[in-house]
Every structure is written in C-alpha cells, then in structure tokens.
Amino acid sequence: MSIFPDPRRFLYRDNALDPDGALRLTADALKGCDDGELYLQYAASESFGFDDGRLKTADFNTQAGFGLRGVSGETTAFAHANEISEAAIRRAAETMTLLDPAKGARAAPPRRTNAALYTAENPLNLVPFAKKVALCQQIDAAARARDPRVAQVTVALSGSWSVVEIVRPDGFVAHDVRPLVRLNVSIVAEQNGRRESGFFGLGGRYLYDDLFAEANWNRAIDAALAQALVNLESVPAPAGEMTVVCGPGWPGVLLHEAIGHGLEGDFNRKGSSAFSGRIGERVAAPGVTVVDDGSIAGRRGSLTIDDEGTPTQRNVLIEDGILVGYMQDRLNARLMSVPATGNGRRESFAHAPMPRMTNTFMLGGRDDPAGIIAGVKNGIYATSFGGGQVDITSGKFVFSCTEAYRIENGRIGAPIKGATLIGDGPSVLTKVRAIGNDMALDEGIGICGKGGQSVPAGVGQPTLLIEGLTVGGTAA
Known part of the structure; x- marks a missing residue:
C-alpha cells in the first residue's frame, strides 16, 4: 500500500518513484x-454517448506518465513515457544529453500561489454509473x-480528473x-421532409452536480431544440460584403x-x-x-x-484598440525578455508545453444590443458558429454560422442557412463600429487545437457590429 496521501498516490508509488527521487533525478538530468x-x-x-434512444458508448480510461523537458537556448529536448518510475526517468534523461550546455544563467522558478480555482474532488467517483446513464435517458x-x-436526440456526458506535479x-x-x-445535447428536427x-x-x-x-x-x-426549429425555417444565405452583428458569448470563438x-x-x-513586432500599435477600433x-x-x-507551474493571471492583450502584450510560456x-504570463499549456504528459490561450474574450462596451441591431439597414445577425479555419501568418479566416438571421431595416428577419464569414484577423477588429454592454462568456464547451495538441479553452464577447465583413452565402 502506498504511503503517500491522496491524490499524490497516483503519481508516487512504493518501489517506483518517491518525491525525493523525483527531485534528485530532475536535478541530475x-x-x-x-x-x-x-x-x-x-x-x-x-x-457516455446516448443516441437513438439507447446508450451507444460508455468509455472509461486512465493513464499515467511523465514528460521530461530540457531547454538550452532556443533548443528543447523532450522525452516521455507512460510509466512513472526511476528507471524510466533515467532512460528519458539520456535524451537531455543531446542538448548543448546552456551558456546563460539558469531561469528562475515560477512565482508561487495559494489560489485554488476549482475543487480537487474527483467528479467521476461521486456519481454512480447508473445515475449517469439515467440522466442521458x-x-x-x-x-x-x-x-x-x-x-x-444525441446526448453526450463526459468528465475527467487529472493530477499533475511539476x-x-x-x-x-x-x-x-x-x-x-x-x-x-444535439437535436435533429424534421418537418415536411426537411431535417x-x-x-x-x-x-x-x-x-457533475451542475449538469x-x-x-x-x-x-x-x-x-438545442430552438436552434433546430429556427434552422427548419432558414432560407439560403446572401453573399457579399455587408454589416455583420455577432451575438454575445460563444461567437467569441x-x-x-x-x-x-x-x-x-x-x-x-x-x-x-500578422501581429509580430506591433506592440504599441493600433490593431483594433477604439x-x-x-x-x-x-x-x-x-x-x-x-x-x-499552467503546465510549467506558473500561476495563471489576467493578461490584457489589446487595450482600447492598442496591442499591449502577447501570451507567453516560459x-x-x-527569449523575448518579458515575464511568463501563465499560458504554458500541454495536452498531456506526452506533449511539450507551448503558449496557448485559456479564456480569451473581449470586454463589453456601452452600446445597447437592441440599438445596435436597430441601426443596421441590411446585414446579418450571427448567434452561433461551427467550424472555422485561420492562417496564422496572414490572419485570414473562414467561419461557418450554425445560427444566423437577416437584418432588414433594423429588424431581425428570416433565419439563414449556409452563411460563412470571411476576413482577416488584423483588419476585422478595425471594422468594429459598436460594442454591446452584454459581454458574456461561453457555456464551457471550447476545445482549442494547435500543433497537434488539444486543450480546453473558453471564449466570450459582447454583441459586436462589424462593418464590411465578407459573407459567403448560398443564395443565387
């Protein structure tokens, strides 16, 4: 039986690795x-995946392992294994010998924090299997x-619990x-042969209590049902350059x-x-x-x-339209001679950290959302987005709308189908003409991909009016 208290007992086991051994091996490697x-x-x-009125999938997985990373100058050596033991760490340490010896002073450790942003309890163990299936039913x-x-109807319920030590x-x-x-919750609605x-x-x-x-x-x-029923009434989206109003919350994606x-x-x-070297420049509207x-x-x-041990924090990136900072790992x-910002993230022990977003959002303004829409003669109102693509170098993006409406003479009109928003990051924020006072964060579903790694992320924004955005549509 392990002598280490829960939850560290999942990392340190008798005759495998103890905390002193981890310190000794890391210092040597x-x-x-x-x-x-x-x-x-x-x-x-x-x-849990519930579909067509029955439980289709039920999966449970555990994994444990380590990632050992050494950094010398701009070069990183990284090795990992799904076995936590002194022997495995020693083998991984051989990779570190490939690095050229560091020439500068060793980097200082992260600052410490006493904050705790969430419970340490394991959600998976607190609710019985049968109760989870019953919720889906x-x-x-x-x-x-x-x-x-x-x-x-498709219902997906998932949970995870991770113990990390750096x-x-x-x-x-x-x-x-x-x-x-x-x-x-996903719902497909059918009417007159249309789905x-x-x-x-x-x-x-x-x-799980909140869920x-x-x-x-x-x-x-x-x-979910309201969105499906709205889409049943949707008409082909228009195309061309027009005014776009994006709703609050999830459109922050x-x-x-x-x-x-x-x-x-x-x-x-x-x-x-596209934002390199532009600190202090105007990159967005006032x-x-x-x-x-x-x-x-x-x-x-x-x-x-974060996954390097740096406490997370509030980082202002653009202030009143001026670029003031970037998100940084260690x-x-x-290498840029600035402080780490708590954005060093990794998907798991099998991945090296890189700078990643956490919860990224735009602050609210002073405009009334209803008044923003009332001031648009001809445009679209997008309240939900699906997939999107972006090219980092140029900043060009394409996004598909999963719920959107025409705006005609200041009123929300017919729902539209097949709308895509096309533009580029460096210019889209310069086209913001109104900022609502209804800033909201998303409901907690974001997944961010970068460099082959996926991590949970949050987004948010107020209602925004963007002038002159290209809309790709399906209307003739």
Whole structure:
C-alpha cells in the first residue's frame, strides 16, 4: 500500500518513484539546461454517448506518465513515457544529453500561489454509473416529448480528473488537481421532409452536480431544440460584403481563432504572426479591449497553475484598440525578455508545453444590443458558429454560422442557412463600429487545437457590429 496521501498516490508509488527521487533525478538530468521540468500526470476520464434512444458508448480510461523537458537556448529536448518510475526517468534523461550546455544563467522558478480555482474532488467517483446513464435517458425522453418534430436526440456526458506535479531542477515543486465535466445535447428536427439540427453544451471545472440540475439540462434541451426549429425555417444565405452583428458569448470563438492564436508568444517571437513586432500599435477600433484570463474560478479554460507551474493571471492583450502584450510560456518569454504570463499549456504528459490561450474574450462596451441591431439597414445577425479555419501568418479566416438571421431595416428577419464569414484577423477588429454592454462568456464547451495538441479553452464577447465583413452565402 502506498504511503503517500491522496491524490499524490497516483503519481508516487512504493518501489517506483518517491518525491525525493523525483527531485534528485530532475536535478541530475537537467543540470546543464537553462530551464525545464519533470511533469508527472495521472488522468482518468469517462464518456457516455446516448443516441437513438439507447446508450451507444460508455468509455472509461486512465493513464499515467511523465514528460521530461530540457531547454538550452532556443533548443528543447523532450522525452516521455507512460510509466512513472526511476528507471524510466533515467532512460528519458539520456535524451537531455543531446542538448548543448546552456551558456546563460539558469531561469528562475515560477512565482508561487495559494489560489485554488476549482475543487480537487474527483467528479467521476461521486456519481454512480447508473445515475449517469439515467440522466442521458431522462434528457432523451424530455427532448422527444418537447415537440413532435424531434426526429433524433444525441446526448453526450463526459468528465475527467487529472493530477499533475511539476518538479524543477532548482527544487521548485508545484501540484494541481483538475476536474472537468461537460454535457452536450444535439437535436435533429424534421418537418415536411426537411431535417435540420441544433446543439447546446455546457461544462466547466466543477463536479457533475451542475449538469445534473434539472434547470440546467432542460435549458440545454430548450436551446438545442430552438436552434433546430429556427434552422427548419432558414432560407439560403446572401453573399457579399455587408454589416455583420455577432451575438454575445460563444461567437467569441471567431475572436479566439482570428485574433487569439496570432497573439501567442511563439508565433510572434519567430515573426510568423500578422501581429509580430506591433506592440504599441493600433490593431483594433477604439473601445476594443481583448483579455486572456486563466484565473477565473471554475471556467473550462482556467488553470490554477499552467503546465510549467506558473500561476495563471489576467493578461490584457489589446487595450482600447492598442496591442499591449502577447501570451507567453516560459521559453518564449525568456527569449523575448518579458515575464511568463501563465499560458504554458500541454495536452498531456506526452506533449511539450507551448503558449496557448485559456479564456480569451473581449470586454463589453456601452452600446445597447437592441440599438445596435436597430441601426443596421441590411446585414446579418450571427448567434452561433461551427467550424472555422485561420492562417496564422496572414490572419485570414473562414467561419461557418450554425445560427444566423437577416437584418432588414433594423429588424431581425428570416433565419439563414449556409452563411460563412470571411476576413482577416488584423483588419476585422478595425471594422468594429459598436460594442454591446452584454459581454458574456461561453457555456464551457471550447476545445482549442494547435500543433497537434488539444486543450480546453473558453471564449466570450459582447454583441459586436462589424462593418464590411465578407459573407459567403448560398443564395443565387
């Protein structure tokens, strides 16, 4: 039986590795490096997929392992294994010998924090398997009873619990325990032979309690069904350059992709971002302030500490239209001679960290959302987005709208189908002409991909009026 208290018992086991051994091995392996760490992780995850009135999938997985990283100058050596033991770490340390010895002073350890942004309890263990399946059944039945046009219901429930420990060669040790839960409801509605879908999800770094609250899962059903029924009435989207009003909350995913990635430190250090070298310049309209904040309690994109041990914080990136900062991990911050911002993130122990967004959003303004729409003679109102693509170097993006409407003479008109928004990050924020006073964060469903790694992320924004955005449509 392990002598280490829960939850560290998942990382340290008798006759495998103990905390003193981890410190000793890390100091020895990284003695010639500028920076680096041993990253230990145990992760458990589960998911339930309910479709066509029955449970289709039920998965449970655990994994444990470490990643050992050494940094010398701009060069990184990284090795990982799904076995936490002294022997495995020694083998990984052989990779570090390939680095040229560091010439400069060793990087200082991260500052410490006493903050805790979420519970350390394990959501997976607190609710029985049967109760999770029963929730999926209950949501399915309730959704089908809402409207005779409901043809298909898909419910996805998932949760994870991760224990991480970061051990540095200078003796610094940081520890974090991370819960994460999510509920998705998808509904397909059919009318007169036409089928359209709607989706709603919610989640965050908390326990399953919020998802099991009847008011919350009923809200998910109502929102998904409403979107599906709206899309049943949709007409082909217009095409051309026009005024676009983006709704609050989840539409901030456009900001995340079009602007956010271009403000990550690695792209800017290498000069490959459209925002490289532009600190102090105007990159957005007056009133536009963009923030990345990984320190908001319970949010999906939040972390008490990032995956290098740096506490997360509120980072203002664009202030009143002026570019004032980038998101930094330790490596890029050191090479750019700026402080790390708590944005060093990795998908798992098998991945090296890189600068990534946490919760990225635009602050609200002073304009009344209804007044913003009333002032548009001809345009579209986009309230939900699906997939999108962006080129970091040029900043060009393409986004598909999953719920959008025509705006005609200041009124919201017919819903439209097949609309895409086309533009480029460096110019889209300069075209903002009105900023609503209704800033909202998304419901906790974001997943961000970069360099082959996926991490949870949050987005948000107020209602925005963007003048002269290109809309790709399907109307003749």
